[in-house]
Amino acid sequence: MYLPFDVVQDSRGGAAIKIDDGVTIYTAEELTAMVLGYALHLAEFHSKVPIKDAVIAVPPYFGQAERKGMLQAAQLAGINVLSLMNEHSGAALQYGIDKDFSNGSRHVIFY
Template identity: 90%
Template sequence: VIAVPPYFGQAERRGLLQAAELAGINVLSLINEYSGAALQYGIDKDFSNESRHVVFYDMGSSSTYAALVYFSSYKSKEYGKTVSVNQFQ
């Protein structure tokens, strides 16, 4: 499983899969890198007695991404939004 930035389009994702194939890497799936962070966070925690909302964010010079993820013992759900500096100009 390879985590990719949320701004990667289909062309970049195909290119990444081709590069992995050339390198001899067996890719099972591509996932959003924030989903990967949330997945790892959820694996390490016990939600049997409670539920929790967690924000994962990445603030860079040209864009900001935040994902609000709801965790419980039964499910998780991600809400995300990418904001580019161009949207404020």
């Protein structure tokens, strides 16, 4: 009632969105694939090289169903997923790559 679109059941029994024309239905995977496709386009535009492989960061609370949906969305977007990584692990990895540890030990919290 409060949404500008209708939430309906898709052919697999999951939730989908019916847009204004009343005919077109998008699943969550299709909508995520559109976002990933746009991100892929931006990455290729700025790097000036074609990108086919990716590591995708997902929230740590994603279960197997959500991870499988993310892999399906990436496949729809034409992206070969090398791995799904928890966001916290990605942040820690990037921190480790960027920092110089020659100054001694320190305590770091990733939230």
